[in-house]
Amino acid sequence: MKKNTYLKKITVLLFIITPIIIIMGYSWTNSTVGELIRERHNPSVICPRMISQQSITPLKHTKHLLVSAYMDQRSGGFDLRIIGIFKRDSVDALYCSLCCAGLVSETTPSIILPHSDHFGFPYGTMDVLCQIPDNCDATHVTLLTAPSTATRSEQLWIPIKNKKTSNKEENKLDLTVCISTLFGTYNNVLQFAQTLEMYRLLGVNRVVIYNTSCGLELNRLLKSYSQEGFVEMVPWPIDRYLNPSRGWNFKEHGGDLHYFGQLTTLNECIYRSMERSRYVLLNDIDEIIMPYQHDNLNSMMDMLQSQHPNVKFLIENHIFPKKYFEPSRKFHLHRWSNVPGINILEHIYREDPNSTYHPYKMIVQPRLVEQTSVHQLLRNLGEQFYVPMQICRIIHVRVALLKSLQWEELNEDKRLWDFQEKLIPNVDQVLRRAGLLTED
Known part of the structure; x- marks a missing residue:
């Protein structure tokens, strides 16, 4: 009699616990998936958030203006050239942040090449060269004033042009x-x-x-x-x-x-x-x-x-x-x-x-x-x-x-x-x- 009562209690307990275990397992799984989803949609990971549609784009936290970005395979390993208008007496280090097929790359130092002709004006044309990481299908780029990504979400991204879209030779x-x-x-x-x-x-x-x-x-x-x-x-x-x-x-x-x-x-x-x-x-x-x-x-x-x-x-x-x-x-x-x-x-x-x-x-x-x-x-x-x-x-x-x-x-x-x-x-x-x- 006691044995039967004990088995009944175990059965009832299992009946109660099993759904809880299932629910907990489901919740843990969903929590993990949720973290992955949240991580994938984290503004610091996904890009580009804000794309400039203009031909002139102010670079925040600077006095500079970005004009356009072009693929350029001629620059000794630097694959990307950004054309800009910079305040000549305020040129400090800049860091490239690239959007690689929807994901942000690590920031890399840039090379800034001033144009020698400016006729004495405070602003002049400058090129910024960026290196594209391996296995990066770069679509957009922005520049940062520090290697940290803290201010990246504030910047506008500009599209990268002259990309080869297919193996077919375009009519020139x-x-x-x-x-x-x-x-x-x-x-x-x-x-x-x-x-x-x-x-x-x-x-x-x-x-x-x-x-x-x-x-x-x-x-x-x-x-x-x-x-x-x-x-x-x-x-x-x-x-x-x-x-x-x-x-x-x-x-x-x-x-x-x-x-x-x-x-x-x-x-x-x-x-x-x-x-x-x-x-x-x-x-x-x-x-x-x-x-x-x-x-x-x-x-x-x-x-x-x-x-x-x-x-x-x-x-x-x-x-x-x-x-x-x-x-x-x-x-x-x-x-x-x-x-x-x-x-x-x-x-x-x-x-x-x-x-x-x-x-x-x-x-x-x-x-x-x-x-x-x-x-x-x-x-x-x-x-x-x-x-x-x-x-x-x-x-x-x-x-x-x-x-x-x-x-x-x-x-x-x-x-x-x-x-x-x-x-x-x-x-x-x-x-x-x-x-x-x-x-x-």
């Missing part, structure tokens, strides 16, 4: 033109359209423009070109963060940064084009790099490249003063009268370059460039070649540089007229498409 562009900055109320619509259509006839595939601001009519034209795909517009709101200068000389013009960040945008455009374009033309919007022995720039570059491989090509700048007009006024077209800007077909007289100030512009192979200024490369992997003016020169319609010259002392140059049969209807078409040409 032949020629890209980089236009550094548009700002103020610049509204030279007619010359802008003529220049872009001239470049299209010469074989240029894309024009990249960094736009802070411009006039109303030019903005309409830019939108039309952007929708078509010929122009790639990069928003450039540098005036939200700094007091950019409208000139190149700090002592004369003041401000925080040279010419609305022209040096930064030219370097950014080179890296933007590095994996997708054979050649990059670095020039202003009122300049046309014009071949004089070839019908297009591709043929000219094939010839130059065969004779001078792995070089940068420097092109002479020739100014066509806008105050002197072709006498017959044959290209003074009535339908363009209400379009703001200069009609470059009416200006056929050019100055000889001034021997004391003779700026060049460049055509480069982007993979041979590390850092550039406006008229020369600062760090490059090749030699340079000055292209004779008989082969190529810049047609630059603007105010006269040599103001003492008279009309009789100028040289007649009608090279643009060789393209007028195609150029004029093409300009008409783009102006009409943008709603800027209302009569024929």
Whole structure:
């Protein structure tokens, strides 16, 4: 009898304890899984939390601005190059933090490479080199002011560009033109359209423009070109963060940064084009790099490249003063009268370059460039070649540089007229498409 009672008590006890054990085991298992889940979703582990969608990103706890990050396999083991605008007297050590397929890597020290051209302004272009860890599929990067990860959650991450997405070779562009900055109320619509259509006839595939601001009519034209795909517009709101200068000389013009960040945008455009374009033309919007022995720039570059491989090509700048007009006024077209800007077909007289100030512009192979200024490369992997003016020169319609010259002392140059049969209807078409040409 006692034995039966004892067995009953054990059975009841087991009946009560077993679910508890099961529940405890389930809870322990869930607790472990929960810790793993919480660990996986810990802000200090998962990345990126906050991605910058802007072309200029302030770096917290510094006076610096980040612009973009590009894969760069040429830098002696450092795989990633960040282009930024730094306060030159406040450059301290920075540490790279990479997002590797959704997980944060250990921080690593960076190498900071200032650009030697800054024209005396407080802010200048700088590169930050980061080393990508082994087995890291890096997608985003941020910079920290200390090796600790304590402030990492506060920073914005920027995407890493020029990543190889597949083994398939992408179709590369032949020629890209980089236009550094548009700002103020610049509204030279007619010359802008003529220049872009001239470049299209010469074989240029894309024009990249960094736009802070411009006039109303030019903005309409830019939108039309952007929708078509010929122009790639990069928003450039540098005036939200700094007091950019409208000139190149700090002592004369003041401000925080040279010419609305022209040096930064030219370097950014080179890296933007590095994996997708054979050649990059670095020039202003009122300049046309014009071949004089070839019908297009591709043929000219094939010839130059065969004779001078792995070089940068420097092109002479020739100014066509806008105050002197072709006498017959044959290209003074009535339908363009209400379009703001200069009609470059009416200006056929050019100055000889001034021997004391003779700026060049460049055509480069982007993979041979590390850092550039406006008229020369600062760090490059090749030699340079000055292209004779008989082969190529810049047609630059603007105010006269040599103001003492008279009309009789100028040289007649009608090279643009060789393209007028195609150029004029093409300009008409783009102006009409943008709603800027209302009569024929």
